[in-house]
Amino acid sequence: MAGQPGVPFLEIEALRTREFIPAAKEALGDLIAEKGQAKLIRPVFNWAGRNSLFPLHWGLACCAIEFAAAFGARWDAERFGIVPRSTPRQCDLMIVNGTVTWKVAHKLITLYEQMPEPKWVIAMGNCATGGGPFRTAYSVVPGVDKLVPVDVYIAGCPPRPEALLDGILRLEQLIRERKE
Amino acid sequence: MQPEDLERALGPALGPTLVGVEPFVGFAGRLRFRREGALDVFRAVHGLGFAHLSLVGGIDWVDHREVFYVAWSDDARQYVLLSTEVPANDAHLESATPVWPSADWHERETWELVDISFDHHPDLRHLLTPDGYAFHPLLRSFKLHEPEELEVKTRHV
Numbered sequence: 603m604a605g606q607p608g609v610p611f612l613e614i615e616a617l618r619t620r621e622f623i624p625a626a627k628e629a630l631g632d633l634i635a636e637k638g639q640a641k642l643i644r645p646v647f648n649w650a651g652r653n654s655l656f657p658l659h660w661g662l663a664c665c666a667i668e669f670a671a672a673f674g675a676r677w678d679a680e681r682f683g684i685v686p687r688s689t690p691r692q693c694d695l696m697i698v699n700g701t702v703t704w705k706v707a708h709k710l711i712t713l714y715e716q717m718p719e720p721k722w723v724i725a726m727g728n729c730a731t732g733g734g735p736f737r738t739a740y741s742v743v744p745g746v747d748k749l750v751p752v753d754v755y756i757a758g759c760p761p762r763p764e765a766l767l768d769g770i771l772r773l774e775q776l777i778r779e780r781k782e
Numbered sequence: 783m784q785p786e787d788l789e790r791a792l793g794p795a796l797g798p799t800l801v802g803v804e805p806f807v808g809f810a811g812r813l814r815f816r817r818e819g820a821l822d823v824f825r826a827v828h829g830l831g832f833a834h835l836s837l838v839g840g841i842d843w844v845d846h847r848e849v850f851y852v853a854w855s856d857d858a859r860q861y862v863l864l865s866t867e868v869p870a871n872d873a874h875l876e877s878a879t880p881v882w883p884s885a886d887w888h889e890r891e892t893w894e895l896v897d898i899s900f901d902h903h904p905d906l907r908h909l910l911t912p913d914g915y916a917f918h919p920l921l922r923s924f925k926l927h928e929p930e931e932l933e934v935k936t937r938h939v
């Protein structure tokens with residue numbers, strides 16, 4: 603929170619747990635009185651949202667292997683607060699990690715529509731970005747942006763887990779700048 | 783089981799429906815039949831102990847199409863290959879589902895990919911491609927398309 607315009611800096615380490623909530627309440631209360639609620643709520647909301655992105659836990663094709671590796675012990679994406687959830691109703695991030703066929707397209711849209719707002723989509727790998735090696739095949743959607751709005755594209759076949767983490771951190775940057 | 787055994791066992795019952803049995807590497811034989819008596823052939827082959835149907839497929843030979851069935855016998859520990867020809871402009875055949883229920887999905891796949899339809903199939907719908915898909919991708923007349931040409935209705939609500 604430190605360094606964010608309009609968000610108070612609390613000396614968290616100096617506080618015991620019992621004292622934290624009243625102190626935070628007081629600091630926020632002062633700030634709301636000073637700046638107005640509408641101005642304050644967005645940065646706080648964005649700060650909370652970008653540090654606890656919950657991606658949908660599903661795998662479409664080979665990129666899902668790298669997705670799994672990114673959440674394993676070695677790359678440990680959970681240190682960024684990213685926890686895959688198994689139901690779309692608990693998720694705010696859809697990582698499309700593989701080839702999308704026309705057969706699965708309307709299921710993907712259904713899952714996307716079941717996610718609560720605000721929500722983001724990452725197209726992981728060449729398949730999700732533009733159809734990849736199967737672009738002219740008879741059954742493949744040439745890019746998932748034909749179906750749902752995509753915020754971040756990650757190139758590679760497959761992208762390494764570092765690339766996926768970089769994509770998620772860039773998405774966090776986008777969320778930080780979000781205004782409306 | 784050898785091709786001659788198959789011919790001896792099935793020949794009298796099937797008559798002209800049976801075109802012939804020839805050797806086929808790794809199989810009990812390759813049995814060709816006329817499509818008009820397809821269901822009799824399936825029943826007779828099933829009666830010989832070939833109770834498990836493991837594959838149905840189709841081939842487009844441009845002037846005609848071929849449907850083939852692969853069945854396995856647990857007693858003989860052998861496969862048998864059945865095949866028949868259908869004309870390209872009238873590609874249909876009796877479904878094998880009354881004899882081998884496992885033919886269901888295989889025939890759906892053959893229908894949508896090679897455009898051979900199966901009479902009296904319980905549920906002839908698209909299996910691998912979406913509903914309303916207008917192409918038969920494994921036909922030799924199918925050309926690679928630009929992705930935009932293949933876009934089909936994607937929502938079925």
Ligand code: SF4
Nearest residue numbers: 664727728729759760
């Ligand atoms: S981009 Fe490459 S690795 Fe990823 S799903 Fe497509 S083919 Fe598989």
